[in-house]
Amino acid sequence: MHSQLYPFVAIVGQEKVKRGLILNLIEPRIGGILLCGEKGCAKSTIVRALGALSGVKIVDLPLNTTEDMLIGSLDFETAVRDGRRAFSGGLLERADGNILYVDEVNLLPDSIVSTLICASVSGENLVEREGISYRHSSRFALVGTMNPEEGRLRPQFLDRFGLYVPVAGECELEKRTEIIRRRLAFEKDPVSFVERYAQDTEELAERIAKARKRVPFIEPDPAVRELAANFAAQAGTEGNRCEIILIRTAAAIAAYEGREYINAQDIKEAAEYVMPHRRRQTWEKPDEQGSSEQPEQENRQQQEQSRDETEQSPNQNSMPDYRHDEEGQQDGQEMETSGVQEFERPDGGEEQLEEGEQIYLLSAIPSAPRDRLLRKGSGRRSKSKSGTNKGRYAAFTQHKTPKQRDLALDATLRTAAVYQKDRRPTGGVLAIDESDFRYKVRENHVGATVVFVVDASGSMGASKRMKETKEAILSMLYDSYQKRDKVGMVAFRRQQAEILLDVTSSVNLAQKKLQQLPTGGRTPLASGLFQAWQMLKGRRYKDPEMLPILVLVTDGRANAPLWSSDPVEDALKVAGQIQADHIQSIVVDTEQDFISLHIARQVADALDATYYKVDELRGEVLKSMVKQETRRAALLD
Amino acid sequence: MERNVYPFSAIVGQEDMKLALLLNLINPALGGVLIRGEKGTAKSTAVRGLCDLTEEIDVVKGCAFHCQPGRPPLCADCEGNEHPETVRYRRRVVELPISATEDRVVGSLNIEEAIRKGKKEFEPGILAEANGNILYVDEINLLDDHLVDILLDSAAMGVNTVEREGVSYSHPSRFVLVGTMNPEEGDLRPQLLDRFGLVVEIRGEQDLALRSELIRRRLAFERDPEDFANQWRPEQAALREQIRRAQESLDQIVIPEEMYLDAAKLGVALGVDGHRADITLLKTAQTLAAFWGDGAVARNHIVKAARMVLPHRMRKLPFDNTDGLPSDLEALLDA
Numbered sequence: 017m018h019s020q021l022y023p024f025v026a027i028v029g030q031e032k033v034k035r036g037l038i039l040n041l042i043e044p045r046i047g048g049i050l051l052c053g054e055k056g057c058a059k060s061t062i063v064r065a066l067g068a069l070s071g072v073k074i075v076d077l078p079l080n081t082t083e084d085m086l087i088g089s090l091d092f093e094t095a096v097r098d099g100r101r102a103f104s105g106g107l108l109e110r111a112d113g114n115i116l117y118v119d120e121v122n123l124l125p126d127s128i129v130s131t132l133i134c135a136s137v138s139g140e141n142l143v144e145r146e147g148i149s150y151r152h153s154s155r156f157a158l159v160g161t162m163n164p165e166e167g168r169l170r171p172q173f174l175d176r177f178g179l180y181v182p183v184a185g186e187c188e189l190e191k192r193t194e195i196i197r198r199r200l201a202f203e204k205d206p207v208s209f210v211e212r213y214a215q216d217t218e219e220l221a222e223r224i225a226k227a228r229k230r231v232p233f234i235e236p237d238p239a240v241r242e243l244a245a246n247f248a249a250q251a252g253t254e255g256n257r258c259e260i261i262l263i264r265t266a267a268a269i270a271a272y273e274g275r276e277y278i279n280a281q282d283i284k285e286a287a288e289y290v291m292p293h294r295r296r297q298t299w300e301k302p303d304e305q306g307s308s309e310q311p312e313q314e315n316r317q318q319q320e321q322s323r324d325e326t327e328q329s330p331n332q333n334s335m336p337d338y339r340h341d342e343e344g345q346q347d348g349q350e351m352e353t354s355g356v357q358e359f360e361r362p363d364g365g366e367e368q369l370e371e372g373e374q375i376y377l378l379s380a381i382p383s384a385p386r387d388r389l390l391r392k393g394s395g396r397r398s399k400s401k402s403g404t405n406k407g408r409y410a411a412f413t414q415h416k417t418p419k420q421r422d423l424a425l426d427a428t429l430r431t432a433a434v435y436q437k438d439r440r441p442t443g444g445v446l447a448i449d450e451s452d453f454r455y456k457v458r459e460n461h462v463g464a465t466v467v468f469v470v471d472a473s474g475s476m477g478a479s480k481r482m483k484e485t486k487e488a489i490l491s492m493l494y495d496s497y498q499k500r501d502k503v504g505m506v507a508f509r510r511q512q513a514e515i516l517l518d519v520t521s522s523v524n525l526a527q528k529k530l531q532q533l534p535t536g537g538r539t540p541l542a543s544g545l546f547q548a549w550q551m552l553k554g555r556r557y558k559d560p561e562m563l564p565i566l567v568l569v570t571d572g573r574a575n576a577p578l579w580s581s582d583p584v585e586d587a588l589k590v591a592g593q594i595q596a597d598h599i600q601s602i603v604v605d606t607e608q609d610f611i612s613l614h615i616a617r618q619v620a621d622a623l624d625a626t627y628y629k630v631d632e633l634r635g636e637v638l639k640s641m642v643k644q645e646t647r648r649a650a651l652l653d
Numbered sequence: 654m655e656r657n658v659y660p661f662s663a664i665v666g667q668e669d670m671k672l673a674l675l676l677n678l679i680n681p682a683l684g685g686v687l688i689r690g691e692k693g694t695a696k697s698t699a700v701r702g703l704c705d706l707t708e709e710i711d712v713v714k715g716c717a718f719h720c721q722p723g724r725p726p727l728c729a730d731c732e733g734n735e736h737p738e739t740v741r742y743r744r745r746v747v748e749l750p751i752s753a754t755e756d757r758v759v760g761s762l763n764i765e766e767a768i769r770k771g772k773k774e775f776e777p778g779i780l781a782e783a784n785g786n787i788l789y790v791d792e793i794n795l796l797d798d799h800l801v802d803i804l805l806d807s808a809a810m811g812v813n814t815v816e817r818e819g820v821s822y823s824h825p826s827r828f829v830l831v832g833t834m835n836p837e838e839g840d841l842r843p844q845l846l847d848r849f850g851l852v853v854e855i856r857g858e859q860d861l862a863l864r865s866e867l868i869r870r871r872l873a874f875e876r877d878p879e880d881f882a883n884q885w886r887p888e889q890a891a892l893r894e895q896i897r898r899a900q901e902s903l904d905q906i907v908i909p910e911e912m913y914l915d916a917a918k919l920g921v922a923l924g925v926d927g928h929r930a931d932i933t934l935l936k937t938a939q940t941l942a943a944f945w946g947d948g949a950v951a952r953n954h955i956v957k958a959a960r961m962v963l964p965h966r967m968r969k970l971p972f973d974n975t976d977g978l979p980s981d982l983e984a985l986l987d988a
Contacts, residue, residue, distance in 0.1 A: 020725070023768050055847045060809065076823075078814040080759050085816040092819060096771030107816060109987020119809075120844075123802045137908055163844050185927045192917035192931055199932045200939075202905060203682060347660045409755065409817065426762050426818040436771065524840050 020206035023215040024065035028195045029186040033062055036289055038220075040115070040157050041070045042227045043268035045260060046178035047136075050121070050160035050169075052291065053183025059161040060119055069221045070228075073114040075156070077107055077132075079123055083411040084427070086131055090146040091386045092426075095433030096446065103150040108141040111156035121160030122167040127410050129173055132158070136176045146430060167498050178261050179289035227271035234267040247287050253294045262290050343455045412454045427454035465502045465519055465555050465565040468492070469548045470530070471570035472509040473539035482535050485569055485606050488630050489530055494566060497523040502562075504551050505529060508544030510537030511576060515547060519555050541574035541619070542586035549594050551605065564599045568625070571607040572615030584615055591622035601625035604633060657878050660703030662888035664695055665867040666858040672944075673851045673961055675892075677829045678703055679899045680940040680962040684850025684933060685808070687793070687841070687965070696833045700789050702907060703824035704745050706893050710785075711739040717777040718784045718824050726811065726825040747783045747828070749790045749804075751797075755817075758800060762818040775822040782987050783828040793832035794841050804830070805845050847926065850933050851961040899943040906942045907949040908935065915955050916984050922985050923978070925966040934962045956982050 027034065036049045051059045067074050077086070088106035095101060107116070108131075116132075118124060124132075135141050143156040158176055162169070186192055202209040236244070244262040251258070266278045267287035273282075412424035432452040439447035468489055476482045496503050503526045504519035516529045545568065552564040574583040578590070594601065603620035605627065607613065620627040664671060673686045688696050695961035712719040713731050718741055720731040749758065755958060767773065779788075790796060790804070807813045813826040830849065834841065846852070858864055874881040912935065920931040937958035938950045947954070965977055979985060 054926040055844055056929030058928065076814050078816055079799070079806055080755060081816040082818060084819065085821060089819060092767070092773050119806060120802065125799075161763075187921055189914060189917045189921060192920060192928065193913040195928050196913055196916055196931050196935050200908070200935065203936075214861060296964055424818075425767070426820075429762075429767050430819065433771065446771060448768075520838065522837070522840050525837070 020210055021065050021068065022061050022199075022202055023210055023213040023217055024062065024069055025220055026061055026202070026209070026213045027058060027065070027199065029191050029639075030058060030062060030183065032181050032289075033183055036067055036181045037062065037159070038069075038224060038272065039265055039268040039289070040159070040178070041066065041072060041224050042271055043231050043264050044072075044155070044157050044269065046157065046264050048115070048156075048160070048177050049179040049181060049289075049327055050174070051159075051161045051181055051183050052164055052478075054185060055163050056086055057183045057185050059183055063115075063117055063159055063161065066115065069327070073110075074159075075107060075111045075114050075129075076115050077111075077116055077118045077124075079125075081107065081128055082409055083127055083131065084145075086128060087141060087145070088143055088150070090148055090430045090431050090433070092430050095430065097434045099434055099437035101147050101434055103143065103148050105152070107133050108154040108156075109152055112152065112154045114156055115159050115644065116156040118158070118160045120162060122162040122164075125410060129170065132582055133176055146427075147434070173422060174293050175257070177293065179265065180293040181289065182292070221372055223272070227268070227274075230274075230276060231267055231271040234270055234278060236263050236267070236278050240266070240280070240283060243280055243283045247291065251291050251295045253291070253594075258290060258294050262286050265290055301377055312525055332486035386412045400494075405616055409456045411457045414454060422456040422458070424454045424456040427464070428452050439568050464496075465504070465552065466492075466496055466565045466567060467504040467506060467519070467548045467551050468526075468530075469513075469544045469568045470505065470507045470533065470572070471492065471539060471541070471544070471606070472507045472517075472533050472535045473573070473575075474509075474536050475539060475571055475573045477535040481571065481606055481608065484630055485604075486530055488604055488606075488633050489567075489569060490527060491633065493523050493530070494528055502555075504548075504555075506544055506547045506551065507533055508540045508547075509535065510540075512540050513544040513547040515551065519551060538576040539570075539574050539583070540576035540578065541570060541572070541615075542578035542583060542590050543576070544570075545587060545590040545594065545619075546578060547592065549597070549599070552599055553597070566594065566599055566601040566623070566625075567604065568601065568616075568619065569604045569606060569630075570616055570617065570619075572605060572613060572617070573607070574615060576599075584618075587615075587619055588622045591619050595622060595624045603627050604630055606630045656850075658701055658705060659698050659782055659878075660882055660885040660889050661699065661706055662892050663844050663870055663874070664699055664702065665870060665880070666860070666863050667695055667699065667855055667959070669853040670694075670696070670855050673853045674703055674831070675706075675896065676937060676940045676944060677831075677850065678706060679896055679944060680903060680936065681827070681829050682935055683829075683940060684848065685832070686827075687846070687849040687852045688833045689836050689852060690833075690855035691835060691857060694857055696855070697789075700787065700831050700833075700872065701746055703787060704743060705889065706896055707744045708893075708897060709741045709743050712742040712785070713737040714740045717781050719786070720825070721785065726827075728824045744786050746787045746789050747759075747779060749779055749783075749788060749796075751790070751792055751795050753779065753800065755803065759803060759813060759815050759817070760820075760822070761815075763818050773819055775815065777824070780807050780826040780828075781824055784824070784826050786828055787929060788830050788870055789830040790830070790832045791840070792834060794834040794836075794838060801842070801845055805848055808848050821832070829846060843926075844967050847929060849965070851937065852965040853961060889907045895944065895946075898946070899940070902946075903940060903943045906939045908939060909949060909951075912938070912950045912952075912955060915952065918986060919955070919959055919963065919982065922988075923963055923967050925963060930963060930966045934958055937962055952983070952986070955986075 024034070027373040033051055036051075040046050040049055042110060051063070053059065064074060066072070084106065086107045086108055091104035094104075135154045136156070136158060139153065139155045141152055143150040157178070160177060186195065198209075241259075241263065244259045244266070247262060248256075248258040262283060263278070263286075266282035268275070269282045269285055270278045299374055409424070412427040428448065429446065429452075431454060432448045435449070435452075436446060439449075440613040469488065470485070471483070476485060493503065501523075502519050503517070503523055505516040505526055506513050507516050508514070512539040516533065519528050520526070545566075548566050548568075552566060555562060556564055574587050578586040580586055601620070603616055603623065603625045605616035605620075607616060608630075617627060619625075661671070670686075670688055673688075677683050677686055690696070712721055713727075714737065715735070716728060716731055718728045718731075718739075720727045722731070722737055722739060756778065758779050760781055761776050763774040763776035793801075796804075807826045808828070808830050811825060811827040812823055814823040817819065832841075832849065840846075852963060857865065870881075873884075916931045916935045916938075919934065920928070925931075933956075934955065935950070938954035941954045941958055942948070942950050945954075959982055960978065967978075
């Protein structure tokens with residue numbers, strides 16, 4: 017099946033992307049490239065156009081790939097015909113010596129990613145399954161495209177991409193019009209469009225072929241090696257992989273430029289491709305708002321890295337533990353009620369509205385499931401083996417579970433195939449024995465249902481506290497968006513809690529409701545917790561396998577009781593019930609006053625929650641939510 | 654079955670939605686329509702009504718992908734076939750229910766062939782059926798995530814590549830993707846949003862006269878669908894003719910130099926991601942000119958097209974609150 021491909025040489029702009037890909041054609045051992053950037057920038061078009069420039073094949077790894085198709089499996093037809101176990105190669109075999117291309121690589125399921133990493137590290141594919149033992153070479157350049165808004169990559173996986181190029185659209189009007197012009201011309205008459213660029217294509221292909229021949233003879237001299245090592249050391253990268261790829265890339269650059277030696281400039285240029293995704297992240301607190309001024313691309317790269325780093329700390333164990341000073345807390349309790357009442361006037365004061373302006377990356381991922389139950393759902397927060405017949409078919413197993421009777425026909429048939437010669441000597445319909453049965457293992461991403469309980473009382477209006485709070489929640493919402501969680505939101509202020517947003521998968525809606533939330537009035541903490549609890553209970557009733565998470569954001573200055581006369585007592589009581597109900601909680605304490613009352617900490621303990629101070633959450637600043645007006649204004653000038 | 658379809662031209666109001674659907678019918682390369690809005694606004698009726706407006710085409714007989722000879726891309730079988738036998742075929746609406754399983758969507762191993770003959774063959778799925786047709790996903794925002802990813806992949810490439818259940822196969826899958834959603838139940842991810850050529854927002858007609866007309870027609874249709882269809886035959890025929898002419902003239906529509914600049918200007922000024930918006934904007938304007946019977950793309954086409962092409966692409970991050978086009982696009986263009 018061939019459709020006309022847009023010619024590589026006809027692509028306007030995107031010079032770095034093009035060069036990065038060409039370097040990979042010249043020196044395949046660079047190990048591929050990750051193109052990371054906004055949608056609609058011809059990322060896929062450029063990659064697919066590569067085929068015309070060299071003999072290399074572009075092998076597609078589609079998102080629906082099952083494990084056996086990647087690794088290879090028993091050859092069904094041979095087995096039936098000859099009763100012999102033969103190996104039928106998978107994508108890893110086809111990719112050997114070629115380019116393995118994954119579009120939307122960040123959406124690839126985990127099981128496939130692991131297999132890929134494995135093969136890419138060892139350069140071969142070792143098959144031990146379905147009665148087959150087989151080994152073949154699998155050296156490929158891994159080319160991936162991704163839109164960072166949609167999710168992250170594991171750091172080990174990130175490292176498998178030799179080069180990294182951030183992609184953004186062209187902003188110059190002239191280039192933009194040329195892009196439209198060429199695209200329309202191509203779509204109108206692809207054949208003559210391709211012909212028009214045939215000569216340029218040929219010239220480029222020749223230049224690449226020459227460089228390919230030259231590159232094995234390029235030896236880095238000691239000065240160059242030292243420079244590469246320096247670059248790697250400065251960036252704090254792990255291992256020596258980075259230097260080796262630096263030198264290979266520099267050699268490819270030199271060869272492409274028609275030289276037979278590497279100069280310092282080559283190494284510098286190579287570093288722009290090799291280093292960005294390998295730089296080790298240091299966890300410094302970003303200086304307040306200033307860091308949002310970074311150029312966007314830079315920002316995106318860092319965002320990429322830091323996300324991956326955060327993902328490495330997978331569970332609660334790595335979270336800071338603040339419980340050691342529990343005693344001090346107890347002491348503080350005596351004075352707190354009076355303190356709260358002093359702080360807030362009985363009438364609660366006026367309403368204020370403060371909007372959050374920045375989204376930052378959470379420096380700790382505040383929620384991960386504590387159990388490994390079979391769960392269902394379609395989010396991405398945690399991947400579980402699905403106990404239902406939903407989810408993607410990832411692999412197969414010999415073991416039937418009571419809930420899972422979803423026959424993996426392909427695997428069953430392969431198992432039965434080898435015995436056919438004995439079972440049906442005369443031919444005809446395949447004879448399948450019960451022992452041949454194989455079952456589908458489905459993989460599903462379980463989304464959490466996160467209910468945010470937001471303190472919007474008067475005390476939160478003090479000194480920009482609400483702005484910080486909103487930023488914290490926005491950041492958590494952003495996290496939820498990437499993990500496809502469902503979110504709900506309860507706010508408490510004045511006399512009682514109100515449901516701002518019932519549980520929905522529209523994180524956007526949650527964000528809007530949050531920004532419009534004013535502060536003012538008393539702090540009915542218990543009522544807020546109670547509402548959230550009811551909400552989560554209701555959801556769990558509908559969907560028993562979802563992962564309920566409660567996120568309480570408060571300064572803890574409870575002063576409106578729910579049942580009794582003691583507001584704090586009531587809050588602790590609800591908290592205890594929530595904990596007993598196996599709902600996982602996170603408490604974000606926004607208290608920053610000189611005299612701390614630590615009530616939020618107590619509530620956290622009653623909830624058995626993970627506890628954070630609001631500034632502990634703050635990671636890399638992701639994005640200043642500056643509106644587009646500036647850009648528009650610039651154009652109108 | 655066909656006589657029970659409510660005639661497209663009899664739909665009252667919802668002009669934006671109707672226009673967006675017709676433009677895609679004329680030029681399938683526009684990239685589909687996403688209809689955002691409340692229930693009971695004739696979304697499904699309009700989509701189902703589209704087929705009656707298309708001309709029959711010649712497709713290869715027995716081909717699961719309805720390949721049109723001489724119109725690449727063709728499937729592997731049709732590609733090698735120099736003089737295939739053809740049959741008449743009317744484009745249809747292929748529905749993708751949100752409960753669909755992945756194997757039905759992308760296709761899977763043909764079990765019968767495998768068991769009877771011990772052969773490994775590909776059993777085409779919904780994406781095969783959708784090739785050359787309209788793929789309709791009601792409530793697309795409720796579709797399982799991994800299915801959305803697959804749709805996104807195929808819609809972008811026009812090819813469905815299958816690597817599963819022992820089958821390795823790829824076939825053309827070019828379709829006009831029409832999705833509907835109720836924004837209150839959750840949003841589509843920006844990535845998928847961007848793949849929709851046009852997006853229209855709809856709400857129930859507020860005008861009383863229109864509302865009562867709507868009820869009157871609906872009741873008439875339900876009382877006697879055949880008679881109703883007969884009544885609307887002239888309008889349907891006129892619309893069909895308009896579409897046919899538009900399709901014929903599409904390639905001849907001139908795009909003046911300034912219009913390229915206009916499209917790019919809007920893209921830059923509104924801060925849309927990438928270039929898909931610019932390209933779709935101009936293609937939509939061109940199709941609009943063809944539909945309205947104009948010979949060249951002009952400012953009014955661009956402005957009208959921008960309302961359908963740009964709003965959903967203006968967001969930079971999931972939480973950017975920059976929805977809504979500025980009301981005066983002309984001023985922006987004259988700047």
